Amino acid sequence: EVVLSVRGLTAEVDGTPILKGVNLEVRAGEIHAIMGPNGSGKSTFSKVLAGHPAYTVTGGEVIFQGQNLLELEPEERARTGVFLAFQYPLEIPGVSNLDFLRVAYNSRRKAQGLEEIDTFDFDDLIEEKLEVVKMNPAFLNRSVNEGFSGGEKKRNEILQMALLEPKLAILDETDSGLDIDALKIVAHGVNQLASPENATLLITHYQRLLDYIVPDFVHVMARGQIITSGGKELALELESRGYDWLLEDAAVEV
Ligand code: ADP
Numbered sequence: 001e002v003v004l005s006v007r008g009l010t011a012e013v014d015g016t017p018i019l020k021g022v023n024l025e026v027r028a029g030e031i032h033a034i035m036g037p038n039g040s041g042k043s044t045f046s047k048v049l050a051g052h053p054a055y056t057v058t059g060g061e062v063i064f065q066g067q068n069l070l071e072l073e074p075e076e077r078a079r080t081g082v083f084l085a086f087q088y089p090l091e092i093p094g095v096s097n098l099d100f101l102r103v104a105y106n107s108r109r110k111a112q113g114l115e116e117i118d119t120f121d122f123d124d125l126i127e128e129k130l131e132v133v134k135m136n137p138a139f140l141n142r143s144v145n146e147g148f149s150g151g152e153k154k155r156n157e158i159l160q161m162a163l164l165e166p167k168l169a170i171l172d173e174t175d176s177g178l179d180i181d182a183l184k185i186v187a188h189g190v191n192q193l194a195s196p197e198n199a200t201l202l203i204t205h206y207q208r209l210l211d212y213i214v215p216d217f218v219h220v221m222a223r224g225q226i227i228t229s230g231g232k233e234l235a236l237e238l239e240s241r242g243y244d245w246l247l248e249d250a251a252v253e254v
């Protein structure tokens with residue numbers, strides 16, 4: 001079952017082309033890692049998938065579960081089961097984490113044709129999900145991400161993911177200076193939540209993260225294209241050899 005199919009995707013920001021023809025196919029049950037040098041377009045790719053307004057898609061297509069993702073509003077994308085974890089999660093002062101999570105959860109249920117969850121049932125559910133991320137319940141009563149440390153924001157993000165059970169989770173962990181604890185939180189969450197029914201797209205600068213999460217496929221992005229793909233062993237090769245050997249070999253149009 002193909003969850004995500006990206007073909008010839010091109011995108012620009014302020015008239016500058018960034019993505020120059022990205023092709024990617026992700027099936028249910030798979031974990032894909034996208035690696036690559038800084039500035040190669042990895043974060044742009046994840047933002048384009050999320051529908052970030054700063055980026056203009058100029059060509060190609062993105063099909064998510066048979067649906068044209070590019071014609072959906074960002075909120076609709078989330079409701080249909082795409083989860084996007086940002087490098088720098090939003091702070092929402094005055095909105096409790098619990099309320100935020102309940103609204104997000106009910107919105108997802110509505111899209112699935114289900115009724116709003118009973119408040120008490122939601123409390124039980126959230127308790128179960130807190131276990132996955134080993135998060136202190138006190139965080140539920142605080143404003144969303146306000147004053148959270150980097151690791152706490154990370155935990156909160158994985159909690160959102162655990163609750164929403166997305167069909168496709170996209171995590172951009174690039175150059176956010178993840179410490180080893182935050183890295184383990186992400187890895188544990190991803191591993192717990194990965195199932196034959198869903199798929200994960202892990203965008204990372206860190207070979208280290210792949211010590212904890214074993215991807216089925218590793219892709220290298222450079223200059224706005226995926227220039228090489230392989231299995232988990234490609235990540236190890238990148239760690240020892242860097243990216244230059246690939247850049248020289250690849251016939252990338254600049
Ligand atoms: P990566 O995540 O692989 O490090 P990015 O997607 O963040 O790469 O950036 C790719 C290129 O696009 C870089 O040259 C970056 O400066 C440029 N870019 C990304 N977003 C913007 C933006 N909002 N405005 C201007 N340039 C941008």
Ligand code: MG
Nearest residue numbers: 038039174175
């Ligand atoms: Mg970057």
Ligand code: MG
Nearest residue numbers: 042043174175
């Ligand atoms: Mg990035």
